[in-house]
Structures are given as structure tokens and as C-alpha cells.
Amino acid sequence: MLKLFSWLLAVCLVFGGRAQNSWVIADVNVIPMDRDTVLKHRDVYIQKGIIISMVKHGAGLPKTIPVINASGKYLMPGLVDMHVHLPDGSEPIGMRQVFDMYLQCGVTGLRSMRGEAFHPALRDSIEAGYIKAPNLYISSSLPFKDSLLSNEAIAAFIDTIKTRRYDFIKYLGGIGEERMAKIVGLCRQEHIAIAGHAYKDLQGSIRYGFRSVEHIGPLANAYKKDSLNIASLLDSMVERNITFCPTASWSMIVGFQYSEEQLHSRYGMNRIDTALMHAWDRSFSDYKTRWQKSGEERRKEYAAKTALDMTRLAAIIKLMQQKGVNVVLSPDNAMYNVPGYAMYEEMKIYQSLGMSPYQVLRAATHNAAVFFDQSKWWGSVSAGKNADLVLLDKNPLGNLENIKTVNTTLVHGQILYRKKK
Ligand SMILES: [Zn+2]
Structure with a gap:
């Protein structure tokens, strides 16, 4: 912990305050992401981190604002990793390295799940411009054990959430109905969101109005139990404004859906150092051995169940798109999920489940803002929105793989990453 604080302090001393955040991005093709279209040849005016206007190229560029010439390039909202x-x-990887990797991949927002006590300070330092990083949304998790939650403990916990400005509470599990009902009641009064693992099952999360449901399990299980009832459950999710974050990459990795060769050639694996690669190899081999101890047959059954869950997920996602359930995107943290880079791996899975490039990119941008109830302020490119943007060399709507062609990443109008020429 001490190490982390001294790291924070060191970074604060190096940077200190926001830099240039007013630009004209000239002659750019805008992918607004509030609709499936490309607005060609626009000049996008950014002033103090906010998009002021967007006009046809050549209407007259102001002399006072620096120009980024973006002819032939594509501008879209920055990506948001929703389960970080x-x-x-x-693991042998530092915070600075992780933030840089996110920025290299055009990620301008992170939703942290299961936060540490120093995260509010980290978030505040990023907000103040002392640390170059994507916008950080933080959570604190409820204790896992019911017995740890006396009335006083619940009150103290909620008080911490408010005073330290956590964005939401992460639910992990282990809390009985009586206490859960009390916590949910208090959170409602205080307008505090709860998100995370399902409360026992999908119905439990719907009943308690969780803001999001994480991982494939709860949806796949509900589908398995009664596939005819799934449509009405999804209606309830829409009604109660509940977001779904499948973290499919995580399921695929721990569910043995990739060969070792495939794991080692995931996007971004050539960007990590050998220490991390070895740590992941060791963790994965230990994990596999643990399964094998209870029998190779059981491991194979688990792999088969994961494969089946993925086919269920395809049916569920299709129905979610029809019904308008808010789906967001994250590969989650796992061995061989390279921070930032694994966003593309998750996108590939979404596409294989039948989503169009526009639907995939919307899940990674606009839908994240919907989760935070902030789509008025960010998640699309239009006047009045925060300039949290990624400039790409090629159009990702035509081919999702072009999301790899990140040229420049801006957070609140500040250039935090620029591809070397
Ligand atoms: Zn997680």
C-alpha cells in the first residue's frame, strides 16, 4: 500500500495540472455512435475539453486554436472497459503500464470492480489532471459475509460510499435476504447504485434492481432453466434499466475454449514483458492442474458446458438487441487478457455472437454512458459532449479490426496518446 501511495505522489510531482485541451480536429470522418452513420469531412471544435461544435470542413478555421489535421481519419467516442x-x-504489471496500454487502445473510461481503499485518491488525482489515465469510475464491494454486516456496519459502509464518492457498490455474494433488503432500501434512499454478481440468480438481481449483472452465468442459467421465460426476464431488465456485462473473454479463457497457441497469440500479447507472460503461464497451468486433480473428465465437462453457454449467449444477445437491453463490453481481468488490447478480443466474440460492428462499438462506448446515466455528457460525438475521443486511421464500422488503428486518444480534450510516426 505504501508503495502505491509513493507512486501516486511521484506521478503528482511529475505532471501537475491539465495541459492543452482546446483543438480543431480538421477534415475528419465522424462516427457519432448515437446513430449508425459516418459524417464525412467535419471540423470538430474542442474547447477546454468539451466539443463545442461540429461543422462541414472548410467553413473557416479559427486561427487561435491549434489544428489537428485528420484528413481520411475517423473520430469516435473513446472506448470504455466496463469490468476492470x-x-x-x-502480478508483475504496474498501474502506469496498465493506464498506458488502455490509452494506446483508445480506452478513455474504466469501470473498476471491487475497488481498493486508495482508489478514491487515485480517481481524484486523475480528475485533477495529475495522472494521465482514462476516466476512472470506482466501486467498493460489500463484505462477502452476512455476519460482518451489523446495522452499524451497514450505516458506516454507506457513509463511506457517499463521502469518498464511490460511483456504485459492487455485490460479490454471500448476503442473506433480510440484510440485502435493508441495504437495497438504504441505497435507494441515498441514490446509490448496486452492480455486480447476480443476487443468487438473474431474478434476484432484477428483484433488487441491481444496475448491472456481470458475467454470462446468470443469463445462461436462466435460459437453461426456462428458455421460454427469458423474453419476459429481458423485458424486466429493460423496465428496470439493468445493464448486462457478459465478460465473455473471461469465460472463454477459464472455460478452456482456447488452445495454448491461441492464448499466446491474443491481441496485445506481444506488448507485455516476459515476467508477466511467465506469471500468466504459471497461473494458467496451476489452474488447469487444479481441475485435473478432480479428474480430466470433469475438466472436459466444464469446457463443454462453457461452449454450450456461449451458444445460449448468442440466443440471449440476439433477443437483447431486439428488446433494447443495455449491453456493455469488457473482457474482464484474466490471464492472457492484455489491458486495453483484450477489448478487441471481446469485440470479436460479440461479432461472432451475431452483433453488427455498430452494435459492438455502441456497447463499448454509448452504452457505458447509459449505465452511468451520463449519456447527456459523454458516449457520443456531438456538441456539448466531453471530448473523450479516439482518432483511428481506418473505419471500424466497415471492419471491426480497424479498431486496432488507434492514432490519437484524447481524454477531456487532452492528448494522452499519439501513435509514433
Ligand atoms: Zn471481475
């Missing part, structure tokens, strides 16, 4: 576990010292 920031480094906690258990």
Missing part, C-alpha cells in the same frame, strides 16, 4: 480490476501488486 486494476493492479493490486499480485
